[in-house]
Amino acid sequence: MKFKNRTLVIAAALLTLLIVVIYVVITQSSATTPESKQPLAQDKGEGSGEKGNVSKQEEQGDGASETGKETEGKDKGVIIDINGARYMIFKDRAVTLFHYSETAADKYADVLNQFRSAVPESVNVYSMLVPTSADFVNYEQSGATSDSQKNALAHIQQKLDKKVNVVDVYGTLAEHQKEYVYFRTDHHWTALGAYYSYVKLMENMGMQPVALSEYEEGKIEQFLGTMYKTTKSETLKQHPDTISYYMPKDDYSFEIRTTTGKMVKRNLVDPKYAQPEQGFYGVFLGGDAPMGEVTTSNKNGKSIVVIKDSYGNAFIPFLVPHYEKVFFIDPRSFAGSISQFVKERQITDVLFLNNSTVARHSGIADLILEKM
Numbered sequence: 001m002k003f004k005n006r007t008l009v010i011a012a013a014l015l016t017l018l019i020v021v022i023y024v025v026i027t028q029s030s031a032t033t034p035e036s037k038q039p040l041a042q043d044k045g046e047g048s049g050e051k052g053n054v055s056k057q058e059e060q061g062d063g064a065s066e067t068g069k070e071t072e073g074k075d076k077g078v079i080i081d082i083n084g085a086r087y088m089i090f091k092d093r094a095v096t097l098f099h100y101s102e103t104a105a106d107k108y109a110d111v112l113n114q115f116r117s118a119v120p121e122s123v124n125v126y127s128m129l130v131p132t133s134a135d136f137v138n139y140e141q142s143g144a145t146s147d148s149q150k151n152a153l154a155h156i157q158q159k160l161d162k163k164v165n166v167v168d169v170y171g172t173l174a175e176h177q178k179e180y181v182y183f184r185t186d187h188h189w190t191a192l193g194a195y196y197s198y199v200k201l202m203e204n205m206g207m208q209p210v211a212l213s214e215y216e217e218g219k220i221e222q223f224l225g226t227m228y229k230t231t232k233s234e235t236l237k238q239h240p241d242t243i244s245y246y247m248p249k250d251d252y253s254f255e256i257r258t259t260t261g262k263m264v265k266r267n268l269v270d271p272k273y274a275q276p277e278q279g280f281y282g283v284f285l286g287g288d289a290p291m292g293e294v295t296t297s298n299k300n301g302k303s304i305v306v307i308k309d310s311y312g313n314a315f316i317p318f319l320v321p322h323y324e325k326v327f328f329i330d331p332r333s334f335a336g337s338i339s340q341f342v343k344e345r346q347i348t349d350v351l352f353l354n355n356s357t358v359a360r361h362s363g364i365a366d367l368i369l370e371k372m
Contacts, residue, residue, distance in 0.1 A: 076143035080231050087231055088134075090142045092239040093184035094227035095134035100147035102155070104362040109159035111365045112352060115372055116161050118339040119350065126204070126351045127160060128167040128197065129153040129358070130189065130311050133182035136174065152359035167204050167351075169197040180244075185236045186225020188281055191245055194314040201351070202322070210321050215246035218271055223280045245269050245283050248320045251297040256289035259333055268294065268317040284313035290333040292316075294326035304349040305329060305342060307368065312353045323349075331367040338371050 077090035079097075086097040116125050135149040150170055157166045173181055173193060181193030189197075195212055202209040223241040227233075247269055255263045266286045267273075274280040278287050285292065288310055303325035306312050312328060319326045327345070329338055342350060358364050 076141075077137075078233075078235075079144060080233075082230060087227065088137070088142060088144050088146075089231065089233050089235050090137060090144075092235070093133070094231060094233065094236055095137055095146075096132060096187060096227075097144060097146040098132065098134050098149050098152070098356060099360050100149075100152045101360050101362070104365065105152055105156050105359040106159060107362045108354075108358040108365040109156045111369045111372070112164055113159075113161045115339065115350075115352075115368065116164050118372055119342050121163075123342060123347060124165065124205075124349045125163070126165045126167050126201070126349065127157070128169055128201065128351060128353045129156060130197065130353065130355045131170050131173060132187060132356055133189075135170075135356075136177045136182070149356045149359070153356060156359060165204060167197075167201050169200050172196050172200045180242075183223070183225050183227075183241045183243075184239055185223070185228040185241050186279075186281065187227060188225070189311060189314065190243070191284070191314045194311075195246070195318060198315060198318040205349075207322055210249075210318070212246065214249065216249075218245050218247065219243065220245070220271055220274050220280050220283060223274075225279065225281065229279075243274070243280055243283060245271070246317070248317050250320050252294050252320055254292065254294045256286070257291040257293075259290055266292075268320070281310070281313070285316065285328075288313070288330055288333070290330055290335065292328045294320060294323075296320050296324055296326070298322075298324045300324055302349070303327070303345065303347050304351060305338075305345075305347050306351045306353055307331060307338065308353045309355060309357070309364065311355045315353060331364060331371055334371060336371065338368065 077088040080087045080089065086099075088095050088097055112125070112127055119125070131149040131153060134146050137146070139145055153170055157168065160166060173189075173196065176193070176196050179192060180190055181196065182189050192212075199209045220243040221240070223243050224237065225241060228236040252268065254266050254268050256266055257263055269284060270286065271283055273286040274283040281287075294316075298321070300323070302323045304319060304323050305327040306316055306319075307329050308316075309330070309332070316326060316328055325345070327341075327347070329341065331338070341347075354364055
C-alpha cells in the first residue's frame with residue numbers, strides 16, 4: 001500500500017514538472033516570434049484638410065522642395081510623403097494617393113445646390129467631376145492603397161439637386177485608360193482625356209462633338225510635370241511625357257483678366273506658352289488666370305461659363321465651335337460674385353469642372369461659396 005502511494009506521488013510530481021517545462025517552452029517561443037510585416041497602407045484621414053483654401057500649389061502638388069520620406073518594397077511602388085500628401089512612383093509614372101473626406105464631398109455638393117438656386121431657372125447648370133490617374137493603378141501590384149475616387153465622386157453626384165445636370169466622365173476615362181489620357185509625370189489629364197470628356201458633355205447637351213481628326217495636332221516633347229518637380233524622381237526623369245495639343249479651327253478672340261484686373265490678349269492653345277518657368281502645361285490658355293473670355297464667330301446666342309481648376313485649361317478650347325461666348329472663372333483667384341457674373345452676362349450654361357480634390361479637401365467649395 002505504501003509502495004502504491006509512493007508511486008502516485010512520484011507520478012504527480014513528474015506530471016507537474018512536465019507541465020512547467022511545456023509552459024516555459026511556449027512562453028519563450030512566443031517572446032521570440034517576430035511580428036508579421038504589414039502591407040503598405042495609407043492613413044485614411046491624412047491630407048484630407050477639412051478647412052481652408054486650396055491653392056494652386058496644393059491642387060498641383062507642385063513646389064515642394066524638401067525631400068519626402070520614402071517607403072519601398074521589392075517590385076512595389078515607392079511611397080513619398082511630402083507636405084502632407086502621399087505620392088507613389090510605380091513603374092514609369094507617379095500618382096497622388098487619394099484620401100476621401102465625406103465632409104468635403106458633402107460640402108461641394110451642397111455648394112453646387114446652393115448655386116443652382118442662386119441663378120435663374122433658365123440657366124443650365126452642369127457638374128463634371130474628373131478622377132485623377134490614381135484610380136487607374138493596379139494596387140495589388142503596387143503594394144499601396146488609395147481610397148476609391150469612383151465611390152467618392154458617385155457620392156457627390158447622388159447628393160446633387162436633380163436640377164444640376166451630372167456629366168459622369170469616370171466611365172469614359174476608365175474606358176480609355178489604356179490610352180494616353182493622363183500624364184505620367186504630371187497630375188493633369190492630357191488633351192486627349194479632356195477631349196473624351198468633352199464628347200461626353202456634348203452627348204449630355206444633345207450637341208454634335210467635333211471629330212478629333214478635324215483638329216490640327218501639335219506635340220511638345222520632353223515634358224516633366226508637377227509630379228517630377230515635387231518628387232525629383234529619377235525614374236520619372238527617365239520617362240518624360242509628350243504633350244499633344246489640338247488647335248481650334250474656328251475664328252475667335254481670347255482675353256484673360258489678370259489678378260490686377262488688366263485684360264490681356266492670349267491664344268487658347270499656343271506652344272510658345274510652354275515655358276520651363278511656368279510648366280509646359282501652359283500651352284493651354286497660357287496657364288491659370290482669374291477669368292477668361294472667348295468671343296467666337298458663332299451667332300447662336302449661346303454662352304457658357306466654366307467654373308474650373310487647372311483641369312479645365314485643356315478642356316475649354318473644345319467648346320469654341322458650340323458657343324458665341326465662352327467664359328471661365330477660377331475661384332482660387334477670381335474676385336467678384338460668380339452668380340452675379342452669370343446674371344449680368346445672361347449666361348445660358350454653367351459647367352463646374354473640377355478634379356477629385358473636391359472630395360478630399362473643402363477648399364474649392366469654400367471659395368465658390370465665398371464668391372457665390
